[in-house]
Structures are given as C-alpha cells and as structure tokens.
Amino acid sequence: MTVSEIMDSALSFFGKEAWVVQVFxxxxxxxxxxxxxxxxxxxxxxxxxxxxxxxxxALLDAVRKPLTFFIWIIGLTFAAxxxxxxxxxxxxxxxEPIREVGVIFVLxxxxxxxxxxxxxxxxxxxxxxxxxxxxxxxxxxxKLLRISVIITSALVVMQTLGYSVSGVLAFGGIGGIxxxxxxxxLLANFFGGLMIYMDRPFDVGDWIRSSDREIEGTVEKIGxxxxxxxxxxxxxxxxxxxxxxxxxxxxxxxxTNRRIKETIGIxxxxxxxxxxxxxxxxxxxxEHDEIDANQTLIxxxxxxxPSSLDFFxxxxxxxxxxxxxxxxxxxxxxxxxxxxxxHGAECAFPTSTLHIPQEVQxxxx
Numbered sequence: 132m133t134v135s136e137i138m139d140s141a142l143s144f145f146g147k148e149a150w151v152v153q154v155f156x157x158x159x160x161x162x163x164x165x166x167x168x169x170x171x172x173x174x175x176x177x178x179x180x181x182x183x184x185x186x187x188x189a190l191l192d193a194v195r196k197p198l199t200f201f202i203w204i205i206g207l208t209f210a211a212x213x214x215x216x217x218x219x220x221x222x223x224x225x226x227e228p229i230r231e232v233g234v235i236f237v238l239x240x241x242x243x244x245x246x247x248x249x250x251x252x253x254x255x256x257x258x259x260x261x262x263x264x265x266x267x268x269x270x271x272x273x274k275l276l277r278i279s280v281i282i283t284s285a286l287v288v289m290q291t292l293g294y295s296v297s298g299v300l301a302f303g304g305i306g307g308i309x310x311x312x313x314x315x316x317l318l319a320n321f322f323g324g325l326m327i328y329m330d331r332p333f334d335v336g337d338w339i340r341s342s343d344r345e346i347e348g349t350v351e352k353i354g355x356x357x358x359x360x361x362x363x364x365x366x367x368x369x370x371x372x373x374x375x376x377x378x379x380x381x382x383x384x385x386x387t388n389r390r391i392k393e394t395i396g397i398x399x400x401x402x403x404x405x406x407x408x409x410x411x412x413x414x415x416x417x418e419h420d421e422i423d424a425n426q427t428l429i430x431x432x433x434x435x436x437p438s439s440l441d442f443f444x445x446x447x448x449x450x451x452x453x454x455x456x457x458x459x460x461x462x463x464x465x466x467x468x469x470x471x472x473x474h475g476a477e478c479a480f481p482t483s484t485l486h487i488p489q490e491v492q493x494x495x496x
Contacts, residue, residue: 154210161206189248197241204233231291239284246276271328320356323372333382343378388423388447389456396439401476405432409442411470416446421459423449439479
C-alpha cells in the first residue's frame with residue numbers, strides 16, 4: 132500500500148468518524164486548560180502568600196483543586212455529549228444530571244475549603260503576631276458555616292435530581308423522631324458541644340479539671356461529639372461532650388491570682404518574739420513586688436501546736452503562671468525564715484521533753 136493510499140484511507144476514516152477527532156480535541160483542550168490554570172494559580176498564590184491579608188491567598192488556595200475538578204467535569208461531559216449525538220446510547224442520558232451535580236459539588240467544595248483556609252490563616256497570623264484570639268469561637272463559627280453549606284448543597288442536589296425538597300423536609304421531621312431515639316447519645320453529645328460553645332466554661336488551650344470525674348489537663352480541641360484533653364502525662368483524653376452537662380468543671384486557667392497558704396511554727400522558747408516576727412512578715416509581704424496587696428493578706432498567730440507556736444500566711448501572688456508562682460513562693464518562704472532568724476528565733480520541729488524526778492538516781496554501773 133502506497134503512502135497516498137494510506138492517507139486516503141485515513142481521511143476517509145476521519146470523514147466518517149469525525150466525532151472521534153472532536154472528542155480528542157475536547158480532551159486535549161481540557162488537559163491544556165487544566166495545565167495552564169495550575170501554572171498561573173501557583174505563581175499568583177506564591178505572591179499572595181507574602182501579603183498581610185487573610186482572604187486573597189485563602190481564596191486562591193481554596194479554588195485550586197475545585198477548579199481542576201470543574202474543568203474536567205465540563206470537558207468530559209462535553210466530550211460525552213459529542214459521543215451521545217453520534218451513538219444515541221441510553222447511558223449518555225445521565226450526562227446532564229452529572230454535569231449539574233458536579234457543578235454544585237465543585238461550588239460547595241470551594242466554599243467549604245475557603246472557610247477552612249480563612250480560619251487557618253486567621254489563627255496562624257494571630258499566633259505569629261502574639262495577639263489574643265478566641266480559637267473556640269473561630270472553630271465554632273467555621274463548623275456551623277461548613278455544616279450549613281453541606282446541608283444546603285445536599286438539598287440543591289436533591290432538587291436538581293428531581294426530588295421534592297419539601298417532601299424530604301417533611302419526611303425528615305417524621306424520621307427525625309426515630310433517628311433521635313436511635314442516636315440519642317450522638318445528639319446528646321452534639322447539644323453538649325453546642326452548650327460548650329454557648330456557655331463557654333472553657334476554651335481551647337485552657338487547663339480544666341473536674342472533681343466528679345478523673346478529668347484534668349489542657350483542652351486541645353472541642354468537637355461536636357468529643358472534647359480532646361491533653362493530660363499532664365501527655366496522654367490524650369477524649370471526653371464525650373454530654374459528660375460536661377452532668378459534672379462540675381473547674382477552670383484554673385481563668386484564675387486572677389494564685390494563693391500562698393502556709394503555716395510556720397516557731398519554738399515555745401521564742402514566744403516573746405512572735406509579735407515582732409508576725410509584724411515583720413506582714414510588712415515584707417505588703418512590700419513584695421510579686422504579692423498582690425489588693426487581695427486578702429493575713430499573717431496571724433494561729434495555734435498552740437504540740438511542738439510549736441504556729442502562725443499562718445495567707446496571701447496571693449500577682450502572677451498565675453505555675454512556674455513563676457513557685458519562684459515567688461520560694462522567695463517569700465526564704466524571707467520568712469530570714470525574718471525568724473533575724474529575731475534570734477528558730478523554726479520548730481517535733482520534739483519531746485522528758486522530765487525526770489529528782490528522787491530518781493541513775494546508776495553508774
């Protein structure tokens with residue numbers, strides 16, 4: 132077969148099967164557009180990351196993957212339309228619903244990604260700037276927005292596919308009762324999480340504990356079903372949100388001061404020096420830079436103990452930091468010992484005195 136005969140055969144084939152060429156061109160153009168948008172968006176995104184706004188790079192990052200999916204959906208369904216016109220196969224009747232559902236999915240996917248990216252950008256930039264920001268509120272708002280988008284998209288998809296949304300909602304009202312009984316624990320945890328977001332007994336990053344349950348640690352995440360707490364031995368503790376509706380929760384992270392409450396005993400032999408010691412200790416606490424003089428401050432003789440005369444210190448530090456508090460407490464206690472010793476007194480320790488009658492004679496043997 133000569134070259135001219137091969138060319139004539141090819142032209143004859145493509146003349147009869149021109150739709151194959153059209154499908155090939157559509158797929159080729161789809162690949163080209165997808166390649167181009169990836170290159171352009173990648174370059175623009177790298178530049179937008181250097182800006183100080185939350186929205187531009189979040190918007191571009193959110194649109195990248197959905198845009199790729201959108202291009203392929205449009206390209207492939209367009210190519211399928213060409214095949215449908217040529218073959219009239221029944222399977223290609225699903226092209227239009229697939230295209231419509233795909234577009235709705237892409238749009239909802241983009242919005243959900245945009246919400247997540249904005250939340251992440253705001254939190255990251257606030258942390259880098261050292262600014263205070265309510266992570267719990269940001270997380271709650273982002274979750275509510277994402278759930279709203281997903282539910283709305285699902286209803287639109289059902290309407291697109293020919294289902295009556297009003298009928299679905301009516302069925303949901305009846306079926307919700309049965310689902311409520313079947314998933315009452317899940318719903319209890321959901322509403323427990325909602326109450327945490329509304330009442331705000333604690334936020335992400337707070338140190339909490341409960342005397343009713345063995346719960347103590349730092350809150351890492353507040354989900355709709357579980358709250359994740361990192362215990363002080365660095366183990367994760369997953370607590371169902373419904374639990375918090377039935378227990379008392381203490382939030383030490385919100386304390387305004389830390390308390391120093393100590394009892395110091397001196398010897399009975401130093402009873403005459405007690406008044407001056409108490410006076411000097413009280414003066415020292417009032418003048419201490421790390422003691423909050425606006426809070427309750429008590430230094431008083433308290434008890435005739437078996438081996439000591441006890442006075443107690445009750446005061447509050449300005450700091451709530453755990454490490455710094457112990458440094459302040461150590462400084463206060465060392466100064467108290469210095470005051471006791473400066474008066475020629477001594478701190479008492481448990482002793483026993485044995486009284487021997489004069490009539491008793493000790494044998495030398």
